[in-house]
Amino acid sequence: MSLVETQRTEKLRGSGWRELVTPAHGLLLLFLLVYPAMASDFFLTQIGGYSLILGMIALSLMLLAGYGGMVSLAQITIAGAAAYVIAIFGENNSGVHGFAWPWWVITPMAILFASVLSAAFGWVAVRTEGIYTIMITLAIATACFYFTQQNYALFNGFPGYSGLRAPEVFGLYWRDPVPFYYLCLANAVVAYAAVLYGARSTFGLTLQAVRDNPRRMRAIGYNVTAHKVFAWWLSGLIAGAAGVLLAWFNGRISPGSIAVGPAINILIIAIIGGLRHPVGPFIGAVVVVLIQTFAIDLVGAERFNTLIGLFFLAVVFLSPDGILGLWERVKPRPDRDAWGPGPERSGVRE
Amino acid sequence: MSDASNTNRDDLFRGARASRRQAWGVVALLVAALLLWLVFAQWPDWLDAILISKKAFLSAILNGLTLAGLYFLVASGFTLVFGLMRNVNLAHGSLYLLGAYVGYEVADRTGFWLLGVAAGFVIMAVIGLVMQVVVFRRLEGDDLRQTLVTIGISIVAADLMLAVWGGTTYQILVPEWLTGAIKLPVITAYRSNGAAVYLVYPYYRLVVLAIAVVIGIGLWLMLNRTRIGMMIRAGVDDRDMLAASGKNVHLVFAAVFAIGAGLAGFAGVVGGSALSVAPGEDVRYLLASLVVVIVGGMGSVTGAAIGALIIGLAEQIGLVYFPTYGVVITFVIMVVTLSVRPQGIMGKSL
């Protein structure tokens, strides 16, 4: 099977740009660009911006899971690490640290730190394979949560940091609704395009081959561990960028943001949206954020978790490829597998 | 990695191993002697100064042992299910909590604690059976989806349990003949009038430890001395071969899942009597089992026992001597184990 896959993906090589420049993408981008004209401030940031941020974190998971076959529950931890760098080295009003370094120093620093941390997590996680990853990353995420909650010297413990401010550049305060929305959009578009394009690059194809048959790839002479760890590093860049935006969005960061609940939330977003294509995580994020925000007006917040849990179960059971898969199922096409096997069908159990 | 290289190594190092075993024997003897001295000797002041007091130290050790017993009960089911079906049952904690609630209701209504314990085991075993037949059999061979389904189940279960039992803390009342504290023949201090102060320890906790040991031996006997145990072990070693040999794999799977789930429910009632039953315990015991199983080695009951001992002791000693970072210690142990021996202490190489 994997041989067939490799041939098929081989055929697609080099078509990265063509994938990006399509009428549908143009239409979607146009809509997202004019969205601020029709949305209220609340919908612009609390729904639009927040969905884009969560979508990016879920995208970093999709990159690992969809192309690398590694399902990580530590993506929110990586985003949180970037946010903590912003809080510690930037401005905060918690009276701890807050060195107030300029944004153009701390932002790349935060993203870089998150990516290195991500690579380190990856290094620990790739020592085992397949389904183990989900357990190990869950344990790592929990350890980080406890550590930040207990440590006051560096992380200011339970309350964490508040008063984080987005920078003011070009006369704009980037946390104002419209600039912040466009900032999130720009980041999300870059991340999305990079993943879509990167999946067709030599590295992307190798990673998918490693996912499908690590033993063979090792035998051919590829350094499987290095490829996987590099994928972790890349996903850390995306999660880190999202983490910086998250810090500015909330204006604060605390251990509660990187607890087990939020970690699983990211997985739910990615699965509900679908892991077969980078647009899935964003769809999932919009759906989850909308449910999360308005559940209290519809069914009351008390049973909100039952609602989202059942929805999640339904997706896993009925449509393994998430809403994306459901969409495709409505109009079945012969070449449905053109994107290569989703991680759920590949050799996770190799 | 491969068996061939292992054998070669074995030949090479056989001599070295013999002498190394002797060295370990000496170390073990020394440690045992030190422990005996710590337990029975009257402590000099400098030791009290380091370890707070003899009472604190010995209590921490005893509590570590009883906690280990509880962790073993939960984790043994988890590890069996994983070893046989490669199914990471992230709803295992929910089984623990539901078992505890069921045990509470039954014990409270009938007035018989033992009935509650039995109900916890039986009802959870039935639920486990239903889960296996209705859910997991349909997704057989699809590890990731199985795991995702368990996440969904745990989210819904947690919310529904909150709806039924609310946020109140429940305590399962232990019958009179199990309550109270007993004097252990260990002198912790002398009063100014020369009277000896003996170490007092809750009787029920010792019972928990005894139960865990009995169950552990029972499991070992079942796995090593019975037909179904043989089949289970064969399945853990090579699932496909077992299926190919004409055995009814589904029966074995169902039996193991029922036993695993039943043990979780059993542990819920036993643990809920020692500590308490409240929302959030599901995640706590899930994480504990994860760490215990990762450290001890996936799929190994002996590994679960060793892992539970290490984690239980580390948690209690950490709580007394390094309260701030006590919770992190267990995770540090896990990460260290992963980087030194990714398959866990008793795990088979991956």
Add this chain to the structure above:
Amino acid sequence: MSMTRRTMLALAVATGLTAPAISIAQAESMKIGVLATFEGAFTVLGEDSERGALTAVQEFGGKAGGNDIEIIRGSSDASPDSAVRAARKLVEQDGVKILVGPLSGDEGIAVKEYAKTQPDVTFLNGSSAAQDTTFRDPAENFFRFSTDGAQWMAGLGTYAYNDKGYKTVATVAEDYSFPYTQVFGFMAEFCKAGGKVPSKSWVPIGNKDYSSVIAAIPDDVDAIYVALGGADAVNFLSQYQQAGGQAPLIGGSITVDQTVLTAKGRLHDILVGTPAAGPTADTNDSPEWKAFVEAYKKQDGAFPSPSLFAHAYYVNMKAALLALDEVKGDLSDGGKKFREVLSNLSFETPTGKVSLDKNRNAIADMFLTEVSEAADGTLLNKLIKVTPQVNQTLGIDEADFRALGKVSRDNPSCP
């Protein structure tokens, strides 16, 4: 092309984003947001808070300043981030101009920070009791008619030292800001009276097994001060009992509240006689309190006695409604007049007179209680003594109080 179809789907989802944004209908009613924990482990407390708030609304016949009151609920899971998100939704989407909440300490600090960015909206605290919500870097439009966790301890330290005769006390508390504040409040008095606290145990949140902590408490202390809440308190108490603990206990405000006193178990013997202090007392005999309890009990699912969360939401909601009546429901000036009225408001609550200090934090009566058994066998907090009009600096000169520094694991200290 699959690409097209996929992206079209994204588009379809995205258009859903604009539909609800069409316009917010401007109704005649007065919208008030109630922010509490309606999800997660604190759901029970959140629901009781809402009962408190609704009790106040009903007392005013559902009207304030001539308009019907419309309550809009916002839900958090007790994490600061979710509290801010819920507050944003109430303010920016539902358009409330008055918000009552949140419930827990760090949520309060987070919402206070958010309040600074919404100067036209008036925030009244729910039951959140962190000191810094109003004491350090306060927000002009954040009011707290309930009190903070250190104030709640008023009278307890002195009582323990003078009346109970405890000279040395060990403390056991959860490791985060609210218990720090409570321990601070207790020790401020106890140490001043001459007491010593040789050992402080900070236990990580969520720890269930306290037996090792109990064993490590020195044998020679006269009493143990316990500031744990809910399940943690129940665990500690039953394990202390199991271990044959002899030293008497002193309770924090939420250690011996109704959620613990009604816990299913055998805690009875160990709890009776435990002194504690807080903003309410179950056996308060004043007619105002009794009337409040009666009104509260009319709510769906009410406890036998209102929790301090219900009380705090009631007091804050009542303050909002009184001030609304005073300005006749006119918030057209961005609520300026309304906030002016609030700042100078002084009114009788079920627990005595409440007024605000310059940081908009309440000065109110505190209650020293002792757990005792009612005729029907249930446990109650019996009123021992009222400490009148406790302010946020606990009667200490403000400059001196500020010099004590922020509460933390190591502050204060008197070994």
